[in-house]
Amino acid sequence: MQDRLDGVKAQVQAALDRAVGALPPGELQDAMAYACAGGKRIRAFLVMESARLHGVSDDAALPVAAAVEALHAYSLVHDDLPAMDDDDLRRGLPTVHVKWSQATAILAGDALQSLAFGLLADPAIGDAATRRLVAAFAQAVGGAGMVWGQALDIAAETAATPLTLDQITELQGGKTGALIRFAAIAGPLIADADPAPLAAYADAVGLAFQIADDILDVTGNEDVTGKRVGKDAQAGKATFVSLLGLDGARATAARLAADADAALAPYGEAAGNLRRLARFVIERDT
Amino acid sequence: MQDRLDGVKAQVQAALDRAVGALPPGELQDAMAYACAGGKRIRAFLVMESARLHGVSDDAALPVAAAVEALHAYSLVHDDLPAMDDDDLRRGLPTVHVKWSQATAILAGDALQSLAFGLLADPAIGDAATRRLVAAFAQAVGGAGMVWGQALDIAAETAATPLTLDQITELQGGKTGALIRFAAIAGPLIADADPAPLAAYADAVGLAFQIADDILDVTGNEDVTGKRVGKDAQAGKATFVSLLGLDGARATAARLAADADAALAPYGEAAGNLRRLARFVIERDT
Numbered sequence: 001m002q003d004r005l006d007g008v009k010a011q012v013q014a015a016l017d018r019a020v021g022a023l024p025p026g027e028l029q030d031a032m033a034y035a036c037a038g039g040k041r042i043r044a045f046l047v048m049e050s051a052r053l054h055g056v057s058d059d060a061a062l063p064v065a066a067a068v069e070a071l072h073a074y075s076l077v078h079d080d081l082p083a084m085d086d087d088d089l090r091r092g093l094p095t096v097h098v099k100w101s102q103a104t105a106i107l108a109g110d111a112l113q114s115l116a117f118g119l120l121a122d123p124a125i126g127d128a129a130t131r132r133l134v135a136a137f138a139q140a141v142g143g144a145g146m147v148w149g150q151a152l153d154i155a156a157e158t159a160a161t162p163l164t165l166d167q168i169t170e171l172q173g174g175k176t177g178a179l180i181r182f183a184a185i186a187g188p189l190i191a192d193a194d195p196a197p198l199a200a201y202a203d204a205v206g207l208a209f210q211i212a213d214d215i216l217d218v219t220g221n222e223d224v225t226g227k228r229v230g231k232d233a234q235a236g237k238a239t240f241v242s243l244l245g246l247d248g249a250r251a252t253a254a255r256l257a258a259d260a261d262a263a264l265a266p267y268g269e270a271a272g273n274l275r276r277l278a279r280f281v282i283e284r285d286t
Numbered sequence: 287m288q289d290r291l292d293g294v295k296a297q298v299q300a301a302l303d304r305a306v307g308a309l310p311p312g313e314l315q316d317a318m319a320y321a322c323a324g325g326k327r328i329r330a331f332l333v334m335e336s337a338r339l340h341g342v343s344d345d346a347a348l349p350v351a352a353a354v355e356a357l358h359a360y361s362l363v364h365d366d367l368p369a370m371d372d373d374d375l376r377r378g379l380p381t382v383h384v385k386w387s388q389a390t391a392i393l394a395g396d397a398l399q400s401l402a403f404g405l406l407a408d409p410a411i412g413d414a415a416t417r418r419l420v421a422a423f424a425q426a427v428g429g430a431g432m433v434w435g436q437a438l439d440i441a442a443e444t445a446a447t448p449l450t451l452d453q454i455t456e457l458q459g460g461k462t463g464a465l466i467r468f469a470a471i472a473g474p475l476i477a478d479a480d481p482a483p484l485a486a487y488a489d490a491v492g493l494a495f496q497i498a499d500d501i502l503d504v505t506g507n508e509d510v511t512g513k514r515v516g517k518d519a520q521a522g523k524a525t526f527v528s529l530l531g532l533d534g535a536r537a538t539a540a541r542l543a544a545d546a547d548a549a550l551a552p553y554g555e556a557a558g559n560l561r562r563l564a565r566f567v568i569e570r571d572t
Contacts, residue, residue, distance in 0.1 A: 023429035028437040032429055078396060083388035102369035103440045106392065110364060111429035113396065117403040118424025127413035134420055138404025143309040143318055143397035151314040154389045 001276040005045050008065065011058075012044040013037075015066035019115055031096050031108035032115070035073040038091045040284075042209075042277065043068045043183040049273050050187030050198055060190055063122035064133060068183045070119065071137070074112035075146060075179075077105050084154060113141070129190040136189055140182035149174025162238035169207065176213075177206035197266045201274065204260035209281045211253040214239040216284075218246065253282040287562040291331050294351065297344075298330040299323070301352035305401055317382050317394035318401070321359040324377045326570075328495075328563065329354045329469040335559050336473030336484055346476055349408035350419060354469045356405065357423070360398035361432060361465075363391050370440060399427070415476040422475055426468035435460025448524035455493065462499075463492035486549035487560065494542035495567045497535050500525040502570075504532065539568040 016036045023029045044065035051061030080087040080095040081102060088098050097105035120133045139145055152171040156163050163171065184202035185195035218241050240249045260278040264271040302322045309315045330351035337347030366373040366381040367388060374384050383391035406419045425431055438457040442449050449457065470488030471481035504527050526535045546564040550557040 020429070024434055026434075026437065027441065028429055028434055074396075078392055081392065083392060104437065106364055106367065106369060107433050107437045107440070110360075110395070110399065111427075111433040113399050114424045114428030114431075114433065117420060118428065121417050121421035121424065123417070127417045130420065131407050131409070131413045131416045134403060134416065135407035138400045138407065141397075142400030142404065143306070143314055145400075147393050147397040147400065148310055148312075148314055151312065151390065151393045154393070155313065 001273050001280070004049075004273055005041065008045045008048050009041045011048075011062055012041055012065050012069055015062055015119075016070060019066065019070070019119060023111075027100060027104055028107055028111060031077075031100050031104050032073075032112055034093075034099065035077045035096055035108055035112060036070060039069065039072070041069060042281070043072055043179060045277065046180065046183035046202070046274075047186040049271075049277075050184050051190060052187070053198075053267055053270055053274075054187035054191035054193055056187050056190045057124070059124040060122075060126065060129070061186065063119045063125060064186050064190070065183075067116040067119035067137070068179065068186075070112050071116040071141060072179060074109040074116065075150070077109040077112065079150060081105055084150070125190060128192070132189050132192070133186070136182055136185070140178040145174055145178035146176075147174075149176070149178065157237065162236075162242070164238075165240075165243050168238055168240065168243065172207060172210040173203070176210050177203060180206035180209065197263055200263035201260050201278075204256045204263060205278050205281055208253045208256035208260065208278065211240045211249050211256070212282045212284060214241045215246065215249055215253070217241070257282050287559050287566070290335075290559055291327065294331050294334050295327045297334075297348055298327055298351050298355055301348055301405075302356060305352065305356070305405060309397075313386060313390055314393055314397060317363075317386050317390050318398055320379075320385065321363045321382055321394055321398060322356060325355065325358070327355060328567070329358055329465060331563065332466065332469035332488070332560075333472040335557075335563075336470050337476060338473070339484075339553055339556055339560075340473035340477035340479055342473055342476045343410070345410040346408075346412065346415070347472065349405045349411060350472045350476070351469075353402040353405035353423070354465065354472075356398050356402040357427060358465060360395040360402065361436070363395040363398070365436060367391055370436070411476060414478070418475050418478070419472070422468055422471070426464040431460055431464035432462075433460075435462070435464065443523065448522070448528075450524075451526075451529050454524055454526065454529065458493060458496040459489070462496050463489060466492040466495065483549055483552045487546045487564075490542045490546035490549060491564050491567055494539045494546065494564065497526040497539040497542070498568045498570060500527045501532065501535055501539070503527070543568050 020029060020033045020036060047065040047068055048061050076090060077096045079085050080090055081097055087095055089095065096108055117134065117137065120130055120137060125133065141147060149171050153175055181199055181202040184198045188195040188198060217239065244252055257278045261275055264274055306315060306319045306322060333351040333354055334347050362376060363382045365371050366376055367383055373381055375381065382394055403420065403423065406416055406423060411419065427433060435457050439461055467485055467488040470484045474481040474484060503525065530538055543564045547561055550560055
């Protein structure tokens with residue numbers, strides 16, 4: 001899997017560099033390029049594997065993988081703003097608003113979202129597939145998806161009572177789950193095939209991913225994760241670890257990884273990389 | 287023209303209410319609906335008239351008109367933020383970050399951008415037209431369009447020397463011109479026809495619109511415009527009025543209105559509403 005992940009990383013970075021490089025030079029372009037550099041590229045990998053399983057060419061899948069990563073980059077830039085999670089460190093480097101300004105961070109995030117949707121209009125994807133992707137992407141991102149989950153998360157910070165397990169699961173289903181699900185079903189969306197197995201896989205992996213994040217926030221090393229740790233506990237936020245305990249959270253993540261594995265049954269051996277990804281997600285240290 | 291404008295206003299408001307109404311209830315949805323209420327709907331009118339001139343049905347044009355207005359609403363919410371233009375009044379009401387919070391304003395703007403792109407995936411538009419619209423919309427909005435123009439505007443506030451006429455014309459071509467151009471060429475984009483005449487019309491109208499805004503900032507009445515006036519002069523910003531004088535700015539706007547009129551020649555009598563709009567844009571008091 002590591003070879004394939006490294007290959008996807010290089011392809012997606014090149015696609016993002018091309019797209020951002022085509023914009024007028026200046027601070028906005030610099031900030032966009034900065035925000036698009038690095039990252040684990042798990043979402044891009046999901047797109048490329050999902051496409052491969054449905055016989056979709058790399059030419060059609062790559063702009064979608066780049067779109068998902070550009071969108072993810074925008075969400076990080078905005079989530080890091082002082083009015084949101086107020087983070088000064090991301091991937092081991094100063095966040096965009098620290099390096100430039102809040103105005104540049106807001107605008108770079110906005111422009112990355114536009115860029116992401118624009119990538120879905122690549123002619124290699126096909127017109128009908130573009131329409132399906134744009135509709136699903138808007139649903140995954142906006143007021144019923146990622147942004148909605150982030151709004152719930154911000155609201156929870158000032159709520160009188162901590163969230164319940166059901167509430168935090170719903171919140172994370174939007175905040176991190178919606179984009180992971182979109183990435184995982186990109187293949188069937190392009191090929192106009194049944195997205196149900198990969199959607200079930202993604203929902204399990206997405207939740208496992210978030211539980212692993214909460215575990216890392218407690219056990220992680222800032223030098224390794226490249227972002228501040230211990231923030232949630234400091235803020236008194238309900239997390240999967242605070243609700244389930246560390247062992248309970250680990251057990252739940254392992255159970256979800258098994259669910260993800262089972263969901264891939266229709267794909268048999270061909271889904272080996274996605275099976276390995278599900279394990280990687282809960283075993284990662286970054 | 288007023289009847290048609292009133293009709294478009296009602297249709298577009300209903301389309302936006304439907305789209306926002308389909309989202310999960312809560313503060314984010316409330317803020318999005320608030321940001322989408324009111325406005326002159328000039329951009330929506332451009333879409334509907336441009337579509338009519340190219341034989342595009344209202345069913346296909348309406349989601350595009352709603353998309354343009356949702357996008358415009360997002361840009362106002364983000365531009366009003368303290369880190370940007372820091373406005374507390376918009377359309378005579380408190381801005382979103384004043385009424386709710388900066389976090390909610392950032393998120394509502396983000397979600398309105400997603401919503402706008404999602405509207406372009408309406409099946410009534412047709413798959414190939416959706417692809418063309420998404421590509422052009424991303425170009426008009428992002429790091430080479432509206433957001434790029436806003437970034438130049440923010441940078442100009444702290445620049446050592448005021449902008450020249452060429453620089454301010456280029457800036458406004460992005461900040462307000464790009465979306466107006468997209469709206470005006472929506473018809474030919476959907477119909478796959480030559481967008482050149484309407485693009486020329488839009489470039490003249492867009493610049494005239496901005497010059498009229500600068501004139502209103504000097505001569506306007508806050509009770510009528512519904513937003514703060516005199517801000518640009520206070521901030522020592524270069525504007526068309528500071529560069530051309532009030533009479534010079536008025537003369538330039540009138541010349542641009544005539545250019546807009548001339549650009550519509552290929553459409554003859556059918557473009558009467560667009561001709562009237564060009565005059566309305568420079569004569570408005572709001």
